[in-house]
Amino acid sequence: xxxxVLPDELEQRIxxxxxxxxxxxxxxxxxxxxxxxxxxxxxxxCILIGWNVGWPS
Amino acid sequence: MSDDTINAVEGERGETSWxxxxxxxxxxxxxxxxxxxVAASATWxxxxxxYVGYYLPLWPGFLAMTAxxxxxxxxxxxxVVPTSSxxxxxxxxxxxxxxxHNGWIITVTLQYLSIIGWNALLLIFFxxxxxxxxxxxxxxxxxxxxxxxxxxxxxxxxxxFIILMRGATGLxxxxxxxxxxxxxxxxxxxxxxxxxQGDALAVAVPAYAxxxxxxxxxxxxxxxxxxxSWWPYIGSMTxxxxxxxxxxxxxxxxxxxxxxxxxxVGLAAILVLETSDPSGWLTDVGGNFFGALALLFIIAAxxxxxxxxxxxxxxxxxxVPFLNKVPWNMALLISILPVVVIGIFFxxxxxxxxxxxxxxxxxxxxxxxxxxxxxxxxxxxxxxxxRGLYAKGPDAPYGYWxxxxxxxxIGMAVGVWTYLYLLDPISYAIRDPFALVGASVPAALLAAxxxxxxxxxxxxxxNKGGYRS
Numbered sequence: 001x002x003x004x005v006l007p008d009e010l011e012q013r014i015x016x017x018x019x020x021x022x023x024x025x026x027x028x029x030x031x032x033x034x035x036x037x038x039x040x041x042x043x044x045x046c047i048l049i050g051w052n053v054g055w056p057s
Numbered sequence: 058m059s060d061d062t063i064n065a066v067e068g069e070r071g072e073t074s075w076x077x078x079x080x081x082x083x084x085x086x087x088x089x090x091x092x093x094x095v096a097a098s099a100t101w102x103x104x105x106x107x108y109v110g111y112y113l114p115l116w117p118g119f120l121a122m123t124a125x126x127x128x129x130x131x132x133x134x135x136x137v138v139p140t141s142s143x144x145x146x147x148x149x150x151x152x153x154x155x156x157x158h159n160g161w162i163i164t165v166t167l168q169y170l171s172i173i174g175w176n177a178l179l180l181i182f183f184x185x186x187x188x189x190x191x192x193x194x195x196x197x198x199x200x201x202x203x204x205x206x207x208x209x210x211x212x213x214x215x216x217x218f219i220i221l222m223r224g225a226t227g228l229x230x231x232x233x234x235x236x237x238x239x240x241x242x243x244x245x246x247x248x249x250x251x252x253x254q255g256d257a258l259a260v261a262v263p264a265y266a267x268x269x270x271x272x273x274x275x276x277x278x279x280x281x282x283x284x285x286s287w288w289p290y291i292g293s294m295t296x297x298x299x300x301x302x303x304x305x306x307x308x309x310x311x312x313x314x315x316x317x318x319x320x321x322v323g324l325a326a327i328l329v330l331e332t333s334d335p336s337g338w339l340t341d342v343g344g345n346f347f348g349a350l351a352l353l354f355i356i357a358a359x360x361x362x363x364x365x366x367x368x369x370x371x372x373x374x375x376x377v378p379f380l381n382k383v384p385w386n387m388a389l390l391i392s393i394l395p396v397v398v399i400g401i402f403f404x405x406x407x408x409x410x411x412x413x414x415x416x417x418x419x420x421x422x423x424x425x426x427x428x429x430x431x432x433x434x435x436x437x438x439x440x441x442x443x444r445g446l447y448a449k450g451p452d453a454p455y456g457y458w459x460x461x462x463x464x465x466x467i468g469m470a471v472g473v474w475t476y477l478y479l480l481d482p483i484s485y486a487i488r489d490p491f492a493l494v495g496a497s498v499p500a501a502l503l504a505a506x507x508x509x510x511x512x513x514x515x516x517x518x519x520n521k522g523g524y525r526s
Contacts, residue, residue: 004448013076017144017443021078024300026139026439031305038309039131043124050273055096056260 061173071386074376076443077145077296086307091296093311096365097287098243099358100182101175102316104411105283106323111265112272114140115258118324121273123317123463125280125495130313133287133422134305136429141292142304144443146293147369152425153446154523155432155508158453161376163469166313167421168289173395174414175286179359180368180400181408184209186355193340193349210400214218214393215220217364221371222391243315244353245347246322246339254329261328271492278480280317282419285314285497288426293369306373323340367392416482419497427501428465428508436512441522454523462522464511 006014016022019051108466109118140151152164184206191197191205200393266272281468291312293306330338340348371392375381380388399406433439445454457463480487480496517524 003324004450004453006447010447013078014444014447017076017232018080020370024143026143027305028302031302032304034309035131038126038245038313039134043127046120046124047273047277048125050117050124050276053116053120055117055261055269057113 060087062298071283074147074150074372074381075447076150079145079299082145082297084294084303086298086303089294089298089304090307092365093291093307094298094315095358095361096294096313096363096374097315098319099179099362100186100355101283101362102220102391103323103326104178104408105279105415106320106325107327108279108346108412108415109320109392110263110324110327112263112275113266113324114263115325115328116264118276119317119321121276122280122320122324123314125282126284126317126320127309127313128277128498129281130287130309132426132497133291134308134313135434136426136493137288137292137495138218138295138304138308138440139301140441142295142298142301144441144445144446145296146292147307147372147376148289149294149373150446151292151456152429153374154441155428156465157344157457157460157462158455159207160462160465161378162461163465164425165373165377167425168373168391169370171289171418172366172420173394173399175518176363177399177403177406178367178408178411179363180210180213180396181206181405183213183356183359183363184400186352186359189340190349190352192281193345193352194332196395203303209399211397212398213360213363217359217367218389218393220300220364221368222386238354238357239345240350243319243322243358246354247318247325249347249432250325250329254325257329258325261432263328268492272490273489274495275485278388278497279415280320281497282415282423283320284313285301285317285422285426286415288422289373290365290369290406291374294365321387332510346402364394367396368500412485415480416480416485419480419500420473420476420482421469423476423497423500424469424504427472427505428468430501431505431509432512436509436524445523457516457521462516464516464522467511468504468508471507472500472506476500477504 064341083389106118106122112118113121116441137148137151140154141147144150147163149168152160157161188197188202188205191201192199263272291308295308298307300302312387325333326520327340331339339351367389371385371389374384374388374392375383380391383391384456442454446453447462448456449455451458455462476496476499478488479491479494479499511521512524516522
């Protein structure tokens with residue numbers, strides 16, 4: 001891999017992110033709260049309510 | 058201008074599949090939320106609502122759709138956003154660690170077919186809405202559609218091309234203009250339907266209602282696979298944010314929630330008006346003035362989504378080795394031309410086979426998401442080589458064998474088989490335990506499990522895939 005020559009512009013862009021100072025990392029605690037709240041808790045609540053509400057007889 | 062110069066100049070504007078520099082990634086939570094919301098808010102929501110309305114009454118339908126949509130958004134967000142918004146890359150590059158540097162054969166193909174299909178659908182609605190709008194302001198009769206629909210298709214594509222010559226800047230500016238309009242008229246459509254058809258809606262029974270549990274699962278599944286369609290779109294937009302932390306909430310709330318909310322219109326309309334296409338009933342229910350206004354909304358909303366979709370597929374095309382050196386405008390043309398051809402010559406093909414089309418989205422994108430999620434969070438623990446996304450050859454971290462990861466192929470095969478076993482995308486015939494668990498979630502889980510097993514047993518011991526670096 002080290003032998004491969006990448007275009008200068010691409011090389012420059014890659015080096016930016018190889019510096020740990022420029023790596024923003026992953027999701028933070030509050031992000032996980034939003035993701036779990038809207039992606040797991042909300043669907044579960046919708047399913048529970050949907051089973052019991054508004055079915056015309 | 059040499060090829061490298063072309064790429065360098067486009068790179069400065071961020072319209073290549075190269076990583077965006079932090080200084081180029083200027084979208085904050087608000088601007089990303091607006092762009093994602095505008096991209097998600099199109100009239101495909103009405104046809105999604107229509108399909109749910111065949112099986113479920115209003116409120117169970119809305120809730121099932123919302124549950125499915127948010128599960129789908131969860132899968133797409135966890136699969137794409139961590140890598141795309143961390144390194145400023147699109148959905149195709151974000152899948153390189155799992156599929157290999159030649160994995161674009163799978164991912165670009167899926168992206169291209171999916172976006173062409175959705176845009177063909179949008180353009181039918183777009184053309185019909187333009188035609189109805191002209192009727193509403195006193196021009197022509199219903200036969201006008203025969204002329205206006207193909208003309209509107211070509212006109213929209215030319216306008217999209219002009220806007221996207223500016224790349225993501227054009228996309229953001231269009232989104233900001235459309236945002237308030239989409240929110241306002243979308244809310245008006247929902248309120249109008251509830252006020253004018255509330256009594257009928259309360260007792261409306263779906264046309265194909267059968268078993269309660271099965272119908273509810275159909276509703277969840279339709280919502281879920283519809284949101285899996287965002288896989289090809291989301292990376293090209295979340296790469297414009299500087300971190301996964303900025304992109305997380307806009308992704309879930311901006312791209313996830315608008316779909317079930319706007320789909321409510323299609324769901325309600327099919328239950329009481331027997332057509333989900335608002336261009337068919339807006340002027341009858343809302344009168345000529347408000348009907349014309351709302352038709353403008355549909356035209357604008359579809360246009361915003363078409364811009365976002367074609368931007369995403371053009372960035373994806375730039376990831377293809379033999380196309381990465383073509384100028385941006387040429388790649389844009391390659392992306393738009395099939396939409397023009399389908400929009401003019403076969404517009405009803407996607408429209409008439411919508412149920413099959415979305416089911417096939419689930420067939421392929423559910424396993425894809427499962428594989429990406431387990432690989433990023435469990436197998437790699439978030440360690441991605443940015444250089445590996447672009448390095449080629451057998452010794453490259455994601456070189457695998459001939460640039461393809463067999464674990465991903467096996468994972469995809471298991472996921473596709475699982476989906477097809479549980480739900481036939483053409484007949485919608487099901488097998489147990491579909492009524493209990495649907496098809497997309499098991500497909501994603503089993504694909505992820507198969508990928509993890511092959512990786513742990515074969516790939517990692519052979520020192521492939523960059524797991525040990």
